[in-house]
Amino acid sequence: MELFAVATPGLETPLADEIRALGHTPDIQLGGIGFTGGWADIWRANLRLRGATRILARIGAFRAMHPAQLDKRARRFPWADWLRPDVPIRIEATSRKSRIYHAGAIIQRFEAAIRDSLGAPIADDALVTLKIRIEDDLCTISLDTSGESLHKRGHKQAVGKAPMRETMAAMFLRECGFDGREPVLDPMCGSGTFVIEAAEIAAGLAPGRLRGFAFEQLPGFDPQAWAALRTGAATTPPLTFYGRDRDPGAIRMSHENAERAGVGGWTDFQACAFADLTRPEGPPGLVMINPPYGARIGNKGPLFGLHAAMGEVLRSRFRGWRVGLVTSEPQLARATGLPFRDPGPYVAHGGLKIRLFQTGPL
Template identity: 60%
Template sequence: MSAAFEIFLQGTPGLEEALAEEARATGFAKAEAVPGGATLQGQWTTVWRANLKLRGAGAVLARIGGFPASHLSQLDKRSRAFPWGDVLRPGVPVKVEMSTSAKSKIYHAGAAQERIERALSESFGATIDPEATVVLKTRIQRDYVQFSVDTSGESLHKRGHKPAVGKAPMRETLAALFLRQAGFTGEEPVLDPMCGSGTFLIEAGEMAAGLWPGRDRRFAFEDLATFKPDLYARIRSEAPQPRPLEELPGLFGSDRNAGAIEMAGRNAEAAGLGGAVTLAHRAVSDLERPAGPPGLVIVNPPYGARIGDRKQLFSLYGRLGAVLKERFGGWRAAIVTSDGGLARATGLPILPPGPPVAHGGLTVKLYQTAALR
């Protein structure tokens, strides 16, 4: 349990640095951004904490070891000698996922996967199941075989307390990192005028309350040989007492779709934030400035490549910008869109956008403003 190994935090391409910053701020001091996520060194207790506490990671992978192999017979032999029992639990089914590099002599992923599955089955007694919760991710690059275990199971954006999902939803992990990019610290009000199922509001509320995102769900690491239930229970007991709802900054959401407002309300209640989120069924044109100090308006509006005709969306973005300029002096705005032309159609003083981010088969950016005048 004390030996250190590499841990890979799988992230959204384009937001690797934001994920590494979150990890460092959460206590994983030496996290470093790498393509596709962030890495750090730690023990199995580090893995458990990362799954429980990180908002921006989609999965936590434990690098459990590897060996050089330049042909299939060598891969077979060394896979049979690998100490699977140090990590995998006998009797727990395993799924093998395989990727190979053109820079390796073993280039046929299917053949390599077959050898590893056979080795697991015959030398360790593992049951190979394509639906298994425990996933062994195998990568062969430059004739080196690297084994990693996905310790999360279901993607970490599935917090375990969101019963309702609308159309074109934004993943919670992505919303959390966009909030971080927008400078949200949990101390200012947040308003989403096209809130859908409420993802931005709920992530902001949980961040402000100090709630751990993994508090309500199970993880694949609970099926590994390295899992110690009593020690894990003690780690879960470290969770801070959540900030009382009445002390949270305002969380305001509206949408022209009544069904979306109903979903957002149900999701806020399920997350334990029902008393902190204020929702209204209204169009952007009817948006009202909440009483109190200025804060952050963050929104994931429709964009032409995703919903509707691009030309018809210019008026929507224009109305949004006009309302914000007229009624939201002192507030900052953050807009997620795949179309810089639409962002500029708001007429807001847009700052240079953030990096391109993969989202729903598209590439989006976060367009922000300073405090509006």
């Protein structure tokens, strides 16, 4: 099948590297990565890719110039090959540069075709989603094999303000060269996302191991083969991953999230103001920071002083460590006085455009 891993815009390249590591040839496109594979590859991609938002399987395509033609060809489609009659379906549709342009009318015709030919119920809250896209009169049918967004790993019940999604955090770690063989410290850890992702990577834990997926509700799903695929013991990393935050509530939240993720034994969360930050014992590693910026704050003035103080602490106490800083404000990054390289591409995040700034060893 032709598969498509949806990426956060701006993070397609590290996701392509992940897909290449799974043995596929990635086709980098705007908003995601194309590759080919069968059902086992779909299961593996959902289970193991850290940067994908969801995995789509393109199951068919046909030309449709007018609604009657769309209706006729939708009813001829072999739905029983791809959907179960007892599993509810949700349908989404978009149209661009086509004579059939009304998304609501497209959805109505597909709903009727599936009800009449397969008998499957239609529900707005269904886990299985069928995505219909008509562009230049070509109708492409895709199945969302993931269900809930893949950033929902299954362990996080509590999040802080303006949280960074796990998929983004994992790709920023990858962009910084993190491969699980060095410590990571997040001095503004919030709900612990960077720290937990780093610990999971070091332990070889699949990001999707604690959750379910839409493909489990599709025909041909093999529970035994799936159970064998997702079975894998963690390796205990010889490292600790550190989270610090001045808010004791954030530290409590991070600790609980890490315990649910099964990495509590390899993480260390403590309440600590940035000014009191100390270098952990052991080898140098990576400091990852997602500080306040953009819409998260009002008056930016005080943040310049904060960033200058951050830079002073890191330069004086973290010699040999690398720094990765995520922000929407290049001026704030420069205020740290740290020797940042050219920033990475713009990445969409909560209505903002953010970038990764990183240094070599300090």
